[in-house]
Structures are given as C-alpha cells and as structure tokens.
Amino acid sequence: FLWALAYLNQDPREPTPVSGSIPFISPLIGLATEKESYYMRMRNKYRLPIYSLRMPGPTTYVVNSFRLVQLIDRHIRTIAFTPIELYAVRTTMGASKQTCDKIGGEQLLTDKGYFMSFPKNVAAGASPGLGLDALNRTAVNTMAASFDKLAEQGKTTVELFDWVRHEIFAATMEATYGPHNPFRLPVNEKDWFTLERGLMALLVDILPGIFAKKSLEARERLVKQLYKYFQQDKHLEGSLFVRLRHEHNVRFDLDLDDTAHTEIGQINASVSNTVPGAFWAFWQILADPVVFKDCQSEAAKLVQTSSDGLCTIDLANVRTACPILVSTWQEVLRFHGTSISARVVQEDIVIDDQYFLKKNSMVIMPSRVFHTDESVWGPTASQFDHRRFLKSSKSGTKRAPAAAFRGFGGGAVLCPGRHFVSTEILAFAALLLVRFNVGPVSGKWIEPGKDFLMNTAFPTPKDKVDIELIPKNKMKWKVIFSDNSKGINMIREDLEDSKQ
Numbered sequence: 001f002l003w004a005l006a007y008l009n010q011d012p013r014e015p016t017p018v019s020g021s022i023p024f025i026s027p028l029i030g031l032a033t034e035k036e037s038y039y040m041r042m043r044n045k046y047r048l049p050i051y052s053l054r055m056p057g058p059t060t061y062v063v064n065s066f067r068l069v070q071l072i073d074r075h076i077r078t079i080a081f082t083p084i085e086l087y088a089v090r091t092t093m094g095a096s097k098q099t100c101d102k103i104g105g106e107q108l109l110t111d112k113g114y115f116m117s118f119p120k121n122v123a124a125g126a127s128p129g130l131g132l133d134a135l136n137r138t139a140v141n142t143m144a145a146s147f148d149k150l151a152e153q154g155k156t157t158v159e160l161f162d163w164v165r166h167e168i169f170a171a172t173m174e175a176t177y178g179p180h181n182p183f184r185l186p187v188n189e190k191d192w193f194t195l196e197r198g199l200m201a202l203l204v205d206i207l208p209g210i211f212a213k214k215s216l217e218a219r220e221r222l223v224k225q226l227y228k229y230f231q232q233d234k235h236l237e238g239s240l241f242v243r244l245r246h247e248h249n250v251r252f253d254l255d256l257d258d259t260a261h262t263e264i265g266q267i268n269a270s271v272s273n274t275v276p277g278a279f280w281a282f283w284q285i286l287a288d289p290v291v292f293k294d295c296q297s298e299a300a301k302l303v304q305t306s307s308d309g310l311c312t313i314d315l316a317n318v319r320t321a322c323p324i325l326v327s328t329w330q331e332v333l334r335f336h337g338t339s340i341s342a343r344v345v346q347e348d349i350v351i352d353d354q355y356f357l358k359k360n361s362m363v364i365m366p367s368r369v370f371h372t373d374e375s376v377w378g379p380t381a382s383q384f385d386h387r388r389f390l391k392s393s394k395s396g397t398k399r400a401p402a403a404a405f406r407g408f409g410g411g412a413v414l415c416p417g418r419h420f421v422s423t424e425i426l427a428f429a430a431l432l433l434v435r436f437n438v439g440p441v442s443g444k445w446i447e448p449g450k451d452f453l454m455n456t457a458f459p460t461p462k463d464k465v466d467i468e469l470i471p472k473n474k475m476k477w478k479v480i481f482s483d484n485s486k487g488i489n490m491i492r493e494d495l496e497d498s499k500q
C-alpha cells in the first residue's frame with residue numbers, strides 16, 4: 001500500500017523518488033538515526049542531481065547538484081525561505097498569532113515585507129564599516145579581559161567545548177547588547193542553554209509543552225528580561241545591529257513583547273552556530289601540528305613588544321594579515337559544517353527545464369553534500385586542508401569556484417553575521433595562540449565524536465576534550481581592535497563586492 005501511495009502520488013516529471021525499502025518509513029528512520037549523514041549516503045547510493053524523498057507530510061526534494069542550487073537561488077519568491085522564517089517565529093520564538101498574521105500573509109513574499117526587507121534594514125549593523133568594527137571591538141575586549149583573568153590563575157584546566165561555549169556566548173552577547181547586556185547575569189546564560197537544548201523540539205512542534213517543557217519555561221523567563229531591556233531603552237546603548245533590529249520591528253508595528261520574542265531567534269542565529277563552529281576551528285588549530293605551526297607563526301606576527309615589555313596586539317589585523325588563519329576557518333566551515341538550507345515551493349515550477357517541483361513541497365539543500373563533491377573540490381575533497389582557500393595554494397589542492405562555498409549560505413539568503421563571527425573566532429584563536437600554551441590533559445589529542453543536529457550549522461562534540469592552558473609569560477598585554485572597516489571576504493558575493 002505504501003509503495004502504491006508513494007508512486008501514484010508522484011508526477012513523472014518530479015525528481016526521481018527515493019524511498020528505501022519501505023516508503024515513508026525508511027527515510028524517517030534514516031534521518032532519525034543517521035541525521036544529516038543520511039543525505040550523504042543517499043547521494044553516494046543514487047548519484048542523482050535531485051531526488052524526491054517520500055516521507056509523511058509534504059514532498060521533500062533533496063538537491064545534490066551544486067548547479068541546481070544556483071538555479072534554485074534565483075527563484076527567491078517561488079522557492080522561498082520566508083515561510084520557514086515565519087514558521088520559526090511562531091514555533092521557536094513563540095511570537096503571538098497577531099504578529100505572525102501581520103508579518104506573514106500577503107507581504108510574506110514581497111520585497112517590502114518583514115522578512116525580505118530584514119537583511120537590507122539591518123545590514124549596516126554587521127557589514128564592513130563602523131558598526132561591525134564596534135561589534136568586534138566589544139567582543140575582543142570581553143575575551144581579552146577573560147584571558148587576563150585566566151593568565152593570573154597560572155596553569156588552568158578546562159573542558160574545551162564548555163569553555164569555548166561560555167567565552168563565545170559572553171563575548172557575542174556583550175557585543176550585541178552593550179553595557180546593559182542581560183546575559184551578564186549567569187542565570188540568563190543558563191536559561192539560554194536550557195532553551196537551546198529544546199529548540200529542535202520546538203521547531204518540530206509536536207506537543208512542545210511536554211517534549212520541551214523546560215525550554216519553554218526558560219524562553220518565557222528570557223523574554224521577560226529582553227522585554228525589560230527594550231522597555232527601558234537599554235538598546236540605545238547597545239550595538240548598531242540590535243538598534244537596527246529594534247527599528248525594523250517598530251517599522252512593522254511589533255509590540256515590545258513580540259520584539260522580545262523575535263530576539264530569541266536572533267540570539268539563536270548568532271550563538272547556536274558560532275559556538276560549535278569556534279569549537280571545531282580551535283580543535284583543528286590546536287590538535288593538528290601542521291595547522292598549529294602555521295597559524296601560530298601568523299598570530300605571533302601581530303604582536304608588537306615594546307622595550308618596557310608591553311605586548312600589544314591589534315586583532316583587527318586578523319582579517320587582512322592572517323591568510324592561513326582565514327583559510328583554516330573557511331576549511332572548517334567546508335569540512336565540519338553541516339548547515340542545511342530549506343525552502344518552500346510557493347507554486348508549481350520547472351527548474352533546469354526538466355525537474356517539476358510541486359507547490360507546497362519542501363526543498364532541502366545540505367551544504368555538506370556540495371562541500372564534499374569531488375567534481376567541484378577535487379580528489380582531496382574528503383581531507384582537511386587548511387591551505388585550500390589560500391589565493392596561491394601550493395598544496396596541489398584544486399581551487400574550487402568561490403560560489404561552491406556555502407558556509408554562510410548563498411544567493412538571496414546570506415548570513416548577515418558572517419563578518420562578525422569570522423573575525424570573532426579568528427581573533428579568539430590568535431589571542432589564544434599568542435598568550436597560552438595549550439595541550440590535552442591526557443597527553444594526546446583525541447578527536448571527539450560528532451553529534452549532528454538538523455537545526456545547526458555544525459555538529460557538537462560528543463566527547464569531552466580536557467585541555468590545559470598555561471600562560472606563556474608574565475608580560476602585560478594590551479589588546480586593541482582598530483577601525484579598519486574591513487570584512488572577511490569568503491563568499492562569492494563579498495569577493496565580487498571587494499573587487500569593485
């Protein structure tokens with residue numbers, strides 16, 4: 001019966017159906033057990049540019065071909081991202097029905113609508129310029145102060161993921177919310193991570209009151225804190241980014257309560273990928289002796305030592321003076337990144353003159369599938385090569401077209417936080433490399449297993465990595481971040497802009 005249902009429902013022009021041994025059930029089991037690796041297995045098994053995955057609910061098309069992704073990117077209104085955003089505003093952020101009706105409906109797919117106009121309205125807050133410099137400066141100052149405290153303690157043992165999670169969270173929240181950052185209170189940080197654990201359950205939206213009870217309670221407490229923050233106009237002393245987000249909400253007549261609810265989504269976007277991304281970046285830099293040596297010698301060049309022994313480092317320079325660090329980060333995004341772009345088909349459409357995509361179906365584009373495609377990245381696609389993205393790579397690695405790199409999305413849906421987060425992570429890495437000797441407590445670096453989550457751009461480590469941090473010297477450090485209005489250009493769109 002299931003076979004009949006799967007195939008009778010299928011238009012012959014739709015992408016070839018792939019269902020495993022039991023239609024509807026096998027893909028569900030595959031995705032639940034293998035998570036994002038399921039898409040890799042299906043790609044390797046069927047070698048199709050695009051296929052239909054028959055599961056309960058709307059038909060899902062999974063795209064394997066990078067060329068098709070580029071075609072899909074062009075249909076922003078027909079194969080749209082905004083319905084997914086609206087769904088997340090309702091389920092994970094918990095905004096009111098009134099607000100969802102207001103920002104959804106007819107304006108959902110128009111340029112002037114809440115979602116489509118968001119990137120333009122907030123761009124100045126996080127694209128190269130004074131707003132971005134200020135964001136990164138506060139993040140850098142926050143981590144520098146924390147490094148000073150750590151150095152005072154002498155040799156310290158920490159668990160790498162827990163440590164990175166706290167440091168990155170604290171720096172990102174301080175940079176965003178400024179001197180009245182509600183997350184300076186440890187209870188609010190704790191609530192964030194309680195909420196984060198249940199975000200997938202909230203997104204799935206099946207009995208969230210039961211399956212994500214603690215997360216829902218934490219969300220309500222956080223919304224109250226954020227409400228107070230905006231009500232007391234504390235955002236006026238926060239980053240340009242948070243002020244522009246607030247203005248965007250005012251423009252669309254959102255009340256304070258729903259403004260606070262939408263901030264939950266912004267925090268999710270700014271932290272949930274950054275923390276595991278930073279973890280894998282630091283893992284690669286610290287655990288691989290070749291990567292370590294290259295990155296450390298680049299970071300050391302940023303330090304100037306005065307005759308009285310003061311060490312000064314301008315971390316704004318990681319963006320322009322550390323090509324190997326930048327290439328390593330890009331390779332971390334390619335090699336460890338697992339982001340999945342999802343879109344909803346708004347009306348029947350044929351792409352590439354042959355694939356018929358039905359209205360209301362889902363289109364899934366897993367970045368790892370493209371990032372491991374040998375026809376694009378060459379025979380070393382499955383290896384980590386920290387020099388792969390250097391302009392003049394001598395490692396013999398095939399240089400991939402810039403557009404093939406999807407670490408921060410592509411086309412109309414680009415990550416607005418890309419410059420901020422890339423600089424933040426690389427500044428953290430550079431400061432760590434120049435100030436501390438770092439080694440595994442066990443004496444050997446053992447790569448942790450990976451826990452794949454469908455709603456984040458990186459896996460989380462399954463195993464603990466205990467490390468020792470030993471300050472390199474007792475010198476005084478001055479950490480600065482000068483205005484240089486530069487970004488880190490990794491994606492095709494930024495590379496093209498920087499050429500103009």
Ligand code: HEM
Pocket residue numbers: 081118119126269270271273274277278339340341342406407408409410412413414415416417418420421457
């Ligand atoms: C390592 C960290 C990060 C990674 C890997 C990452 C990755 C991505 C990707 C792949 C997309 C596109 C999603 C799609 O195509 O469906 C995206 C979108 C987005 N990201 Fe990030 N991101 C990171 C950090 C951040 C930060 C720090 C912020 C904010 C400060 C942010 C805010 C956003 C927003 C708001 C969108 C939606 C853009 C839109 O509506 O057009 N992200 N991100």
